[in-house]
Amino acid sequence: MARSDHRSGSQLPVTPTTLADVAERAGVSRQTVSNAVNNPDLLRPDTLERVRQTIAELGYSPNRAARNLRTRTSSLIGLRFTPAQEGTANATMDRFVHSLVEASDEAGYHVLLFPADDEDPVGGYDNLLRSTAVDAFVVTDTYLGNPQAAWLSQQRAPFVAFGRPWDDDVARHVWVDVDGAAGTRLATQHLIDRGHTRIAWIGWRKDSPIGEDRRAGWLSTMHANGLSTTGLASRVEDVVHSGAEAAAVLLDESEPTAFVCASDTLAMGVLHTLWIRQLAPGRDIAVVGFDDSQVAQVFPVGLTSVRQPLEDVAVEIVRTLRALLAHQPVEARGVLLEPSLVIRESS
Amino acid sequence: MARSDHRSGSQLPVTPTTLADVAERAGVSRQTVSNAVNNPDLLRPDTLERVRQTIAELGYSPNRAARNLRTRTSSLIGLRFTPAQEGTANATMDRFVHSLVEASDEAGYHVLLFPADDEDPVGGYDNLLRSTAVDAFVVTDTYLGNPQAAWLSQQRAPFVAFGRPWDDDVARHVWVDVDGAAGTRLATQHLIDRGHTRIAWIGWRKDSPIGEDRRAGWLSTMHANGLSTTGLASRVEDVVHSGAEAAAVLLDESEPTAFVCASDTLAMGVLHTLWIRQLAPGRDIAVVGFDDSQVAQVFPVGLTSVRQPLEDVAVEIVRTLRALLAHQPVEARGVLLEPSLVIRESS
DNA sequence: GGCTCCCCCTTGATCGATCCAACTCCCCGC
């Protein structure tokens, strides 16, 4: 095969092959080569074949910078990369980024990472935007009061958010999100189906809309099944220690037989308390976490957990992004995807 | 401040500001504006000030594509992004990528992610290279027989590897790595200092040079302290289940009081076995893992673990990359960094 | 034969930056 020929055999030429080189060698004009790459339909089959052969022989690949300059696009999607927080079990970013890279690649895009600047929340965005370094952004942290989405909207910069605009009803941007309430609904119903009636909730503090959303799933499912929730809920910080404390208090005061948690981190706390009290997770007390983190997966007693469909989220985001960039009307302003429940030994 | 003026106030102009716009408005030539940005020393102070003012007023930022085309650089570093393997506790990539993004940013580079193509291990590299989309690569998985490093070397493509070239003595490329043996040496010595003498090793199969390196640290430290290692080592696959089995066998046959593991995943297996046997980690039996994963951090009984200095690795890689791209002689062909030991309740 | 039409391909201009060589001041020395 010609393609692998030049690749395995020789090293890269000092000056990369250009479109003009291919044109000369194939005995056609530059534009024809360009068309062979971008609009093959315009060429006669035999010409197309000849040009393609030459392209393969020379190992030609269009110069990105030149193309970008002319077409005013970069085929790059900007993503502000924030690492997983140490000491928590949340590894959503890692999985999401990978899914995004895959989905983008299939659409002909690459992902450009830039760091968060604590002092200037829109600094990174601003630079990339004004230097036309990226075509669009994916914004991941749309927590309450986050200025990025509003700022980007105002700049008329194309972007899609992973996460609903909780605070702002007038927010006019496009988003994709996972239905957290549906996730906890799955979890709660699963526990009810297993015969539990006293199912406790351990979630985040009230100022987290994501946390309240997840809590609502638990609450509504309990009520829909005619079960009481009195004294069965607590809201704490998202650290293992707090989860453990909350579990201890709930066990003492309300005697639940199962726990639904807003995160795997909190679920770990519950498991800790069970351990100390010599209670077996899954047999004595059921526990369900949220995010299907590595911790849930490798924990000696596998932790049942709600798993976000991050692959689908990425695909949906890229799909929306393409429509946005093609100036096609975006049908839905927001897309909500359903999570699933990964059942393991802890429930 | 002028800069924030245009940013908060108005939206992005339909056509971005160009260098020519700035030149006209400031009453100087294009070259002078270019110099103001790239070689401020060449300008007279008053001219420089005037141009800078105009740049700020118009919110000008050089067009990336045009600059890339002319200078034949992209200020991008390519990184093949492979996600953390599901079912293991390894989250090295996440932390490393973040560190790399930070370090690159400080050097004026951005990180471009591209996916792994299973069928063509060098496919992604080849495309980016020939389309001059990136200036250099960071290669992360230099496991035995990985063709990427060799291929990139042959193409004379600038790259730095995170990981030593284990197999190939003639490999002439530049690398940065973490001294795994030093890590397990730390772990083993720590256990010896705590009074343990029968310290077992659970590592990977023999075909992993990284695993053998880590094993060597344990072995040499044991011998250096006059301790026997007979019957105290086992090599298994890197999954929780295998770690648990190995621990069970070792406990039955050799009665160790401590375990050093090649990964947090295996350490989880050990903890599992301890749990089943009602043995308390840290009090009855000590356990040390490797990688300081989230699992080690949030596990109810905090897992003592060897932590790789990924921030330093990233800084070192970027430093080397810059030298490489500036065609400066690279002093050392390889740099080996020391890990540290994070001590928790399990030891 | 001459004309139009259409398909296929070619030519020149362009994107916005930097490189290069030249050019203008202005000061200095002889």
Next chain:
DNA sequence: GCGGGGAGTTGGATCGATCAAGGGGGAGCC
């Protein structure tokens, strides 16, 4: 008064692709 020189500035050429018109030649028709 004139040549030399350096700092500061200028205009034109260039990177390599795509855009927008501009041919050329064969088929089809009168």
